[in-house]
Amino acid sequence: MHRIVHAEVDSDGNLRPIEPLELPPGSRVLVTVSSETEVSETALLSEAALRRDWDRPEEDAAWSHLHPAS
Incomplete structure (x- = not known):
């Protein structure tokens, strides 16, 4: 499943999601x-x-x- 998550980069260059985001390790x-x-x-x-x-x-x-056949 794909989802869009908005984030910002902090002053240390780390990506910080705007809203809480829980992902399993290794995602x-x-x-x-x-x-x-x-x-x-x-x-x-x-x-x-x-x-x-x-x-x-x-x-x-x-x-x-360039268009796929319908």
Whole structure:
């Protein structure tokens, strides 16, 4: 079973879960580090224009080989 656990890194570099977390010794975890940098205004403004271009039947056909068969 997978679950998402939010955590912070303390001043010593230790990972500290935000909420209590009990795991048996030897448990394996996968840690994803998220960067909370600001998104540029240009990227936000271009999103709508790109969406219009990408959401076309021609684009779906061009990339169809990457989609698994349904």
